[in-house]
Amino acid sequence: MSLVESGTFELDARECPAPGPSEVLVEMSDVGICGSDIHWYEHGRMGDRAVEEPLVLGHESAGTVVEVGADVDGHAVGDRIAIEPGVPCGECEYCCRGTYNLCRDVEFMATPGTDGAFREYVAWPAEYAYGLPDAVSTREGALCEPISVGVHAVRRADVGIGDSVLVMGAGPIGLLAADVARAAGAADVAVVDVVDSKLDRAVDRGADLAIDGREADVAAAVREAFGTGVDAAIEATGAPPAIESVLDVTRPDGTVVLVGLAPDTEVPVDTFELVRRQVDVRGSYRFANTYPTAISLIAGGDVDAAEIIDFDLPLDRVSDAFERAAEPVVVKGMISMD
Ligand SMILES: NC(=O)C1=CN([C@@H]2O[C@H](COP(=O)(O)OP(=O)(O)OC[C@H]3O[C@@H](n4cnc5c(N)ncnc54)[C@H](O)[C@@H]3O)[C@@H](O)[C@H]2O)C=CC1
Numbered sequence: 001m002s003l004v005e006s007g008t009f010e011l012d013a014r015e016c017p018a019p020g021p022s023e024v025l026v027e028m029s030d031v032g033i034c035g036s037d038i039h040w041y042e043h044g045r046m047g048d049r050a051v052e053e054p055l056v057l058g059h060e061s062a063g064t065v066v067e068v069g070a071d072v073d074g075h076a077v078g079d080r081i082a083i084e085p086g087v088p089c090g091e092c093e094y095c096c097r098g099t100y101n102l103c104r105d106v107e108f109m110a111t112p113g114t115d116g117a118f119r120e121y122v123a124w125p126a127e128y129a130y131g132l133p134d135a136v137s138t139r140e141g142a143l144c145e146p147i148s149v150g151v152h153a154v155r156r157a158d159v160g161i162g163d164s165v166l167v168m169g170a171g172p173i174g175l176l177a178a179d180v181a182r183a184a185g186a187a188d189v190a191v192v193d194v195v196d197s198k199l200d201r202a203v204d205r206g207a208d209l210a211i212d213g214r215e216a217d218v219a220a221a222v223r224e225a226f227g228t229g230v231d232a233a234i235e236a237t238g239a240p241p242a243i244e245s246v247l248d249v250t251r252p253d254g255t256v257v258l259v260g261l262a263p264d265t266e267v268p269v270d271t272f273e274l275v276r277r278q279v280d281v282r283g284s285y286r287f288a289n290t291y292p293t294a295i296s297l298i299a300g301g302d303v304d305a306a307e308i309i310d311f312d313l314p315l316d317r318v319s320d321a322f323e324r325a326a327e328p329v330v331v332k333g334m335i336s337m338d
């Protein structure tokens with residue numbers, strides 16, 4: 001199923017790909033709809049990149065191996081796997097350092113030039129396919145991708161035992177990052193959002209404090225609850241007012257990790273305050289070396305991946321699914337390929 005222009009998907013018949021020697025052929029079963037898929041669907045472009053050829057969307061995916069390339073070890077036909085959607089060049093400075101999320105030549109699913117996972121079969125490098133244990137369904141395994149964004153952000157935030165953490169935004173990234181922060185040892189987790197049902201959901205999932213960003217002065221609410229501020233804050237909205245206020249919620253020597261992405265986001269920054277309070281402000285881009293951790297977090301019950309899913313629809317209802325996934329109350333929509 002390809003996006004041919006903004007708002008239009010078309011079913012196109014393609015040959016089943018043949019896996020290369022180091023690839024596995026995967027029959028897809030579950031694919032999540034990410035905010036970036038919705039952005040491509042609604043606008044047909046992102047920044048300076050546009051959909052000029054039909055593009056298969058979907059990069060949160062899992063399925064079953066149906067064929068293995070001649071050189072593949074460690075995967076067999078019948079294995080259920082989650083697919084890591086970015087394949088880096090493996091040769092640049094960042095790949096060599098292990099921060100392959102920063103590779104400039106990465107081929108990332110569902111971006112122009114690299115088809116995504118809303119299709120029956122995907123041939124993918126075995127190195128970026130991860131076996132799922134019995135305790136993890138393919139539906140949950142597909143969500144290793146947004147969980148990985150959370151794992152990377154929590155690592156960037158250096159969250160440790162006993163820490164207090166604020167997560168701005170209770171979308172999929174925020175809710176999953178909150179679970180990951182708890183698993184990393186956070187003793188107190190506060191979540192901010194501007195949608196009632198999402199605040200309720202954060203509390204149901206274990207947040208100690210839910211702050212309504214429409215009503216509260218977030219920094220004042222944080223200080224009331226946590227004294228001089230939280231140890232770490234993770235921004236997962238991309239909304240300028242939230243970005244502005246997240247810079248003011250940590251204690252002196254705290255860490256703010258910016259995950260939220262929105263084109264052309266500019267916010268006023270009081271650098272004097274950031275310097276005086278010695279705040280670390282860090283970006284967090286995609287993820288590297290996170291899939292095994294994401295799988296263990298689901299298997300161990302630390303991250304409730306299934307709970308964030310609001311609906312599953314079949315591939316032939318992909319347009320309905322995208323319209324529904326874009327509703328502000330929806331956290332995660334999935335396409336079920338079976
Ligand atoms: N850095 C990276 O590698 C990645 C960044 N992202 C970005 O992270 C952000 C979060 O992703 P999703 O959870 O998928 O997005 P989402 O749009 O589903 O969730 C954002 C949440 O923020 C809430 N929100 C909006 N304005 C707010 C405000 N002023 N205060 C508090 N909450 C507010 C919304 O109600 C929503 O629940 C997006 O900007 C996305 O583009 C997503 C994946 C990877």
Ligand SMILES: CC(=O)[C@H](N)C(=O)O
Pocket residue numbers: 034036108145149286287
């Ligand atoms: C990592 C992501 O999920 C993001 N949507 C992206 O395309 O970078």
